Amino acid sequence: MMASRARHALQTLLEDRVKFDVPMSRKTSLRVGGPADALATPRNREEMVALLELCRQHHLPRTWLGAGFNLLIQENGLDGVVVCTKKLRRLEARPGPTVFAECGVSHASLTRFCVEHGLAGLEFGAGIPGTIGGWMAMNAGIGDREQKDVVLEVETLSAETSETQILRREALGFGYRSCAGLEQGAVALSTLFEVTAADPGQVKAEVDRLLGARQTSQPLDVPSCGSVFRNPEGDYxxxxxxxxxxxxxxxxxxxxxxxxxxxxxxxxxxxxxxxxxxxxxxxxxxxxxxxxxxxxxxxxxxxxxx
Ligand SMILES: Cc1cc2nc3c(=O)[nH]c(=O)nc-3n(C[C@H](O)[C@H](O)[C@H](O)COP(=O)(O)OP(=O)(O)OC[C@H]3O[C@@H](n4cnc5c(N)ncnc54)[C@H](O)[C@@H]3O)c2cc1C
Structure with a gap:
């Protein structure tokens, strides 16, 4: 139960961008889960920093929410503030070539962007639902391809100090569906991906092939959270x-x-x-x-x- 002083402070900072007692069944792809004390959707980085400061002042726990495709929230709900990153969605082609994506960019927007701009290398992510921040935290992947193969660097923001840092791939501690660099309460603000220039038609053909394969192997017409268990060593x-x-x-x-x-x-x-x-x-x-x-x-x- 959140103290009324904290509720009032959140409302003053975020106005209608904070809601209270929000059922997480509405925010996760499994469609289950009890209420979060508060769901906050900061509209930019400055507001995210101010929100973290407020959480520290009021001793409120924080949980990052991307698109909720890998979350199972208990029936009794969640303490503190769920911070939704979906408004941070700058997406740009940069020299290298590289692609810069803020954490709230969706997998679908990134895939479409790469097709339109003829940028290859990230096709394996087509159909892995979620946001770029969620992809980083989970080191999302399929088969033998994971984020750690394509990420050059991630910009993080510490929930404890509000310091930002650019972490190169080697410093992020990517593991099987995990990222040690994001486990101490840091949020991934943005990612720089390594890509190569390619024919847009070829990039699209590969994306279409992978999306087709998912249609036949996964139950995509009913709510789920994707794979529930990690594959044990040498088996499925x-x-x-x-x-x-x-x-x-x-x-x-x-x-x-x-x-x-x-x-x-x-x-x-x-x-x-x-x-x-x-x-x-x-x-x-x-x-x-x-x-x-x-x-x-x-x-x-x-x-x-x-
Ligand atoms: C039908 C289906 C198919 C799937 N197929 C695959 C697959 O092939 N491969 C695969 O790897 N996964 C798969 N998944 C799981 C899911 O797509 C991934 O785990 C994805 O990375 C989740 O992203 P999200 O934005 O929804 O994260 P969320 O579910 O919102 O969050 C997941 C975790 O990341 C943290 N997080 C979110 N954003 C940030 C941020 N900006 N900074 C720090 N931490 C953050 C959250 O706190 C949470 O701990 C599938 C899921 C579904 C429903």
Missing amino acids: AGRLIEQAGLCGERLGGAEISRRHANFIVNRGGATADDVLGLIDRARRAVRTMAGIELQTEVRILGRMSE
């Missing part, structure tokens, strides 16, 4: 869950997808507890069958249930 979480006989397993409105067993889909009216219950079932079944402990890829945040 989806293959193990399928082998454990859990395809189509249901709990409330949540279901382990028949098309891709590493996806949990919301068939309508699912709660966070339904999804967490299926995560637990899949973990136990795979542990019993193969002795492998599955780790979640989806970020689970919020107040735990009693």
